[in-house]
Amino acid sequence: xxxxxxxxxxxxxxxxxxxxxxxxxxxxxxxxxxxxxxxxxxxxxxxxxxxxxxxxxxxxxxxxxxxxxxxxxxxxxxxxxxxxxxxxxxxxxxxxxxxxxxxxxxxxxxxxxxxxxxxxxxxxxxxxxxxxxxxxxxxxxxxxxxxxxxxxxxxxxxxxxxxxxxxxxxxxxxxxxxxxxxxxxxxxxxxxxxxxxxxxxxxxxxxxxxxxxxxxxxxxxxxxxxxxxxxxxx
Numbered sequence: 007x008x009x010x011x012x013x014x015x016x017x018x019x020x021x022x023x024x025x026x027x028x029x030x031x032x033x034x035x036x037x038x039x040x041x042x043x044x045x046x047x048x049x050x051x052x053x054x055x056x057x058x059x060x061x062x063x064x065x066x067x068x069x070x071x072x073x074x075x076x077x078x079x080x081x082x083x084x085x086x087x088x089x090x091x092x093x094x095x096x097x098x099x100x101x102x103x104x105x106x107x108x109x110x111x112x113x114x115x116x117x118x119x120x121x122x123x124x125x126x127x128x129x130x131x132x133x134x135x136x137x138x139x140x141x142x143x144x145x146x147x148x149x150x151x152x153x154x155x156x157x158x159x160x161x162x163x164x165x166x167x168x169x170x171x172x173x174x175x176x177x178x179x180x181x182x183x184x185x186x187x188x189x190x191x192x193x194x195x196x197x198x199x200x201x202x203x204x205x206x207x208x209x210x211x212x213x214x215x216x217x218x219x220x221x222x223x224x225x226x227x228x229x230x231x232x233x234x235x236x237x238x239x240x
Contacts, residue, residue, distance in 0.1 A: 008187060009053070011140035013087045015040055019051055026200045028190045029053035030183060032138055033092070035205055044205045052200040054186055055207045056138060056178045061163075062093065063100035065176050068213065069133050069161045070104055071231055072174060072220070076132030076159070078107045082122060084139045085112035093137055116145060123152045131158065138163030138177055146170050159223055168214040168239060173223065178208040212236040 007027045009015035015029035019040050027040075027050055035041045035055055042048035044055075066079065081097045083090050094110055101108035109129045111122045126134065134153065136142055142149060146167045153160045154171060162168060163177040186206050194200060216239040220227045232238055 008191065011087070012038065014140070015051070015053070023050055025050060026194045027051040027053070028187050028194065028200070030056065030187060032056045041205055044207065046201070047203065047205060048201050050200050052190060052203040052205055054183050055205050056183065057208050061177060061211070062097040062135065062137070063103070065135050065161045065163075066097070066100045066104055066106070068174065068176055068231070069135060069159070070106070071228060072225060073133040073159045076106070078109060078129065078131050080126040080129070080131035080134040080158075081108055081110045082126075082134065082136050082142070083110060083112050084141045085114050087139055097135065097137075113141070115141070116148070119145075119148060119152060123156055123158070126158065127156055134158050134160035136160060136162050136167075143180075146172070154219070154222070157223060159225060165212060165214045165237070168216045168219075168237075171216065171219055173216055173219045173225075175212075175214045177211060179210045179212050182210055183208065214239065 007018050007025055009018045009027055009029040012031045012033050015031050016038055018027045029051055030053055036043060040051050079101055083094055098108050109131050111125050113119055113122050147170050150167055150170050150172045159173050162172045162175040164180050165175050168175040190203055213235045214237045215227055215231060215235045217227060
């Protein structure tokens with residue numbers, strides 16, 4: 007079984023202790039009960055840990071550099087996933103450190119997106135952070151279009167958002183992540199046991215800046231940010 011997000015991984019692990027599971031999670035898989043340890047999973051599950059729960063502070067710093075006047079930052083969360091609360095706490099702490107107010111808006115499904123952005127505008131949010139969850143990552147065009155319609159600068163979790171017009175993204179390389187999932191599936195089909203395959207912790211994070219979107223929003227991208235970027239979309 008392949009479980010492409012934290013909620014699916016937890017559900018799969020709850021459903022079976024015998025069928026091999028290769029997961030992708032943004033939370034600590036040990037804390038979630040998916041594996042006994044990172045190096046020796048010890049059960050029927052292994053996979054990739056994207057470590058996105060550690061990125062909120064860096065994402066907020068990058069957003070502040072590009073949108074320094076934004077004193078109120080929005081944080082869009084999927085309310086029905088295991089890592090919603092810890093991610094929110096981390097974002098609150100990071101925003102407080104930077105002297106910014108954080109407005110948390112929740113979405114359970116696609117129909118909540120439009121009301122969520124309406125709430126962000128009502129709260130006079132000046133910029134937005136969107137974390138990496140399956141609900142959002144499967145709908146980048148829709149979310150980027152909403153941010154564009156409301157002229158709301160946002161930092162997104164993966165490159166795919168910037169590629170369809172998002173202002174900026176910072177997070178794990180999804181192509182590399184799914185490649186590793188495929189490698190583990192192949193090894194398991196060849197006879198390897200998940201218990202013996204260490205959880206791979208994402209080590210490659212990429213910053214992508216979309217200059218075209220920045221110009222539309224009237225934002226000047228600092229040269230330091232352009233130089234730091236792994237990719238600049240003209």
